[in-house]
Amino acid sequence: MQIVRTIADLRRCVAQWRAEGMSVGLVPTMGGLHAGHLSLVHEADNRTERVVATLFVNPTQFAPNEDFDSYPRDEAADAAMFEDAGAALMFAPTPDVMYPDGHATKVIVEELGAVLEGEFRPQFFVGVATIVTKLLLQSLPDVAVFGEKDYQQLCVIRTMVRDLDIPVEIVGGETVREADGLAMSSRNAYLSPQQRAIAPALYDNLRRVAAGELTAKAASANLSDAGFLSVDYISVCDSETLQPVTDPRRSARVLGAAWLGKTRLIDNLAID
Ligand code: PAF
Numbered sequence: 001m002q003i004v005r006t007i008a009d010l011r012r013c014v015a016q017w018r019a020e021g022m023s024v025g026l027v028p029t030m031g032g033l034h035a036g037h038l039s040l041v042h043e044a045d046n047r048t049e050r051v052v053a054t055l056f057v058n059p060t061q062f063a064p065n066e067d068f069d070s071y072p073r074d075e076a077a078d079a080a081m082f083e084d085a086g087a088a089l090m091f092a093p094t095p096d097v098m099y100p101d102g103h104a105t106k107v108i109v110e111e112l113g114a115v116l117e118g119e120f121r122p123q124f125f126v127g128v129a130t131i132v133t134k135l136l137l138q139s140l141p142d143v144a145v146f147g148e149k150d151y152q153q154l155c156v157i158r159t160m161v162r163d164l165d166i167p168v169e170i171v172g173g174e175t176v177r178e179a180d181g182l183a184m185s186s187r188n189a190y191l192s193p194q195q196r197a198i199a200p201a202l203y204d205n206l207r208r209v210a211a212g213e214l215t216a217k218a219a220s221a222n223l224s225d226a227g228f229l230s231v232d233y234i235s236v237c238d239s240e241t242l243q244p245v246t247d248p249r250r251s252a253r254v255l256g257a258a259w260l261g262k263t264r265l266i267d268n269l270a271i272d
Contacts, residue, residue, distance in 0.1 A: 001083040003090045005223040007138050010091050011069050014052070014139055017088075019066070022049040024042050026141035026168075028132060030057045032072030032186030033081045036176040040145045041085035042175045047143050052086040054135055055079075059095055062126025072186050098134060105135045109156045109163075113260070115242050116255055117152050117266070119230045128153055129160050136166050149175040151182050151255060151268040152242060175267075177203065183267045194227075201226040202267050204260055209236065209254045210271045232257040232264070236271065 004010050005244045014024055025044030029037050044051045056077055062068035074093060082090050111123035113116075114199075115116050136144060146154045157176040167246050176184045181203035182196075191199055205219035214222070217235040223231050234256040236245050 001079070001087055001090060001247065002087045003079060003092060004112040005091075005093055006097060008094070010089070010138055013089055014050075014141075017050045023079070023143075024139065024141045025051045026054070026135065026139050026144040027051060027087070028056075028135050028146070029078075030143070031075070031078045032185070032189065033078045034176075034182035034184045034186065034188075036149060036173075038081060038085040039176050040147055040173040041082060041087055043171060044143060044145045045086040046143075047171065048141070050065055051086060051090045052089045052091055052139050053082040053085075053139065054139075055082075055090055055092040056098060056131070056135075058098070058127055060099070060130060061124050063121065063123050067187070067190075068188075070258045072189055080168065088204060091135075094159055100130065106130050107164075108259065109160050112120050112152070112159050112242055115152075116233055116235060116237070118259065120257065125153070125156050132157055132167070133164065135272075136161070137166055141168055144173055145171045145173050147175060147181065149267070151253060155240070155242060181207070183265075185265065187263055191260060195260045195263065198227045199229070199260055199265060202256060202265050203269075206234070206254050206256050206267055206269050210269045211233065217265045219256070220258075224228060227260070229259040229261060232259070234258075239270070 025048035027044050029042045057071050059068055079090055107129035108126055111131050113229055115258055154172050161170055179198040182200045205222050208214040209216055211220050215217040220231040220234045236254050239251040239253045253268055254272040
């Protein structure tokens with residue numbers, strides 16, 4: 001696997017593959033890799049001939065009080081995992097490559113980016129949409145794969161790609177879970193053993209809402225009883241608009257975000 005750090009080197013490698021007639025897949029990540037990320041690389045590898053995996057902890061999607069400084073960073077370990085999973089190239093730029101002095105452009109996905117996560121983390125989707133647009137335009141892949149674990153992010157990216165006419169297929173990769181149901185996340189590394197034991201309650205309660213056994217309100221109360229510090233939201237939404245469900249014939253999803261101590265966990269599930 002090649003490791004490149006500049007946009008020019010990335011473009012040179014991709015152009016070479018294109019000249020050889022090969023298709024290209026992109027898997028953007030912020031590192032702190034786990035089996036969930038690797039499943040996205042496998043998905044891209046199954047669909048295309050060369051996979052570019054990116055490693056960049058994007059500062060613009062973190063608010064000043066969030067975990068940008070403490071976000072897990074281990075480039076050597078991440079590179080080894082990308083390589084094992086089948087990536088042909090790791091793009092690991094520095095912040096000045098992605099945001100040189102004078103960088104002034106932001107991508108904003110209105111409405112979809114303003115609800116749920118957007119309400120609690122107003123900077124988040126602006127940062128995500130801007131960096132993902134840049135990564136797509138830098139690598140010009142045929143396919144880009146994002147995890148359904150960040151379901152709203154996947155919806156925002158699909159909308160952005162459609163609205164900006166970016167010629168790429170966006171593919172959602174299934175959430176990978178621990179044996180007890182906890183969705184894999186780089187932030188799970190922050191949990192103490194006691195918090196780790198409580199954490200699967202988020203999935204469990206979303207599952208019960210999806211099965212019609214609990215209301216969102218009751219699920220939220222259960223999480224507080226289980227030891228979660230606070231619940232930002234548990235919401236049953238239209239799978240496309242992410243607005244509260246009004247038409248029972250439309251496909252729906254339950255999404256939740258809650259704090260376990262200083263760690264914010266999110267998860268979601270389709271409702272049959
Ligand atoms: O999901 C993530 O890890 C990030 O939000 C992404 C898509 C790599 C953009 O920084």
